[in-house]
Amino acid sequence: MASIANLPAAGGLGDEVALTPFGTAPLPVFVQPRVEALRADIGALADWFRTNRPALDQLLVDAGAIVLRGFAVEDTAAFGRVVDCFAPTDFGYLAGASPRAQLAPRVFEATSAPAEAVLGMHQEMAYLPNYPSRIAFYCRMPSVTGGETYLADMRAVTREIPAAFLAAVRERGVLYTRNFRAPQVSTGHPVLDVFHKTWTDAFSTADPGKAIADCAAMGLQGSWLDDGSLSVAYRAPGLIDHPVSGECLWFNQIATQTLNRQNTGDRFALYERHYGSTRPRPYLTTYGDGGAIPEDFVAALYPILSRNTVAFPWSHGDILLIDNFRTAHGRNAFTGLRDVQVALLN
Structure with missing residues (x-):
């Protein structure tokens, strides 16, 4: 069973948030706010994020993937505030394989591949000399069915x-x-x-x-x-x-x-x-x-x-942070509208 006690950085985030494993799966770890400011104010979230970056970075290495759920991330602009806490990649999505449109200076569609297509498990841009060390996904609108960004522990x-x-x-x-x-x-x-x-x-x-x-x-x-x-x-x-x-x-x-x-x-x-x-x-x-x-x-x-695949259901406002070395990801087919966005981070 996944255990927060086994994650060295788990205690480094203080009392403002709670950490929860995803059932018995090895990943992701859910981070949820305990204080109203983090639920309601994107400025407070951005400040908390910058202050706690060392602990979050270590938790991401230890866990492989983190889901921030219940925070004040209502739209793409708010997601961009969180993304700005990280350094950008050198070449953005230049020469990338997936079909995707740019939505904001550092934010892209996760993919514009057809809804019926299942996108296989992969580490982002491993086919290029320049790749992100981390990836952030944001769920603005979950699909009616399916559409999970599924994960695998590459260890x-x-x-x-x-x-x-x-x-x-x-x-x-x-x-x-x-x-x-x-x-x-x-x-x-x-x-x-x-x-x-x-x-x-x-x-x-x-x-x-x-x-x-x-x-x-x-x-x-x-x-x-x-x-x-x-x-x-x-x-x-x-x-x-x-x-x-x-x-x-x-x-x-x-x-x-x-x-x-x-x-x-x-x-x-x-x-x-x-x-x-x-x-x-x-x-x-x-x-x-x-x-x-x-x-x-x-x-x-x-x-x-397939044996190592974990899929969690998206909720509006979720941010999924992935260690691109430790964790691969893919996308399930879906029905209905789906708006999941992505940023490439170092």
Whole structure:
């Protein structure tokens, strides 16, 4: 059973809040206000947050994920006040994979992927040299059904990954080759268009020179293809030592950026029909030396992630803080309207 007594930072937040585990799940830990000012005044919350940042940071490392529930976070502007307590990432969401619109200076849609799509478990932007160390999600409006931002403790996941797969990734790394289509070119299918982003969308520019310059600044190898699309490549370690705890953790997107039936569902047939063996696909993930990752290795990841998945129901005003190294996340399909927003933090 999860126990707050086992979290060293639990007592560091004082008497103004209460900490509660999520049943018997290892994460997240819920932090709720005990005083009216934190329930009603965003200024009081921002001040409390800044004052208690050291204890919150340690709790996030220990717990992996924290849900702030019942605080004065009524809208995107209030969420932005909390986000401003953290340093921004260097490149924002430049070259990011998920379709999302920017809502405020540091706030984005969590994703604009169709409601029926399940987004697989992943660590944010592990396919890039520059990634957030923390992520903040804000629920402005929960969906009628489903729509949970589900979580997995990557310490447990790493322990379960077959030793041969861990050793191969440690030795060879992971190579991500991603393609962004030309803005005037459609795949011919609206679902594929959503997931195969244009380079103008991915790099927030219509200037090809700036897009290539941004690739170089980010540490990506960028190249233009004959069809006007932009392909980028990045070799990542695939494993990472946590910057605070020192734990070696699985840190990659092999499970989500390998196009197969497990992570694309009904879209897999669309991908196969459209791309075949000639068109550049939005994702190609291999070992760092270009060698194919065995299908059985990739297939082994999904039941491991599933066994370690935890999903809690969103409530209006919730802020979910995630340690991006220790905790992976995904999104369940949903019905009804859903407004969940995200900020990338360091």
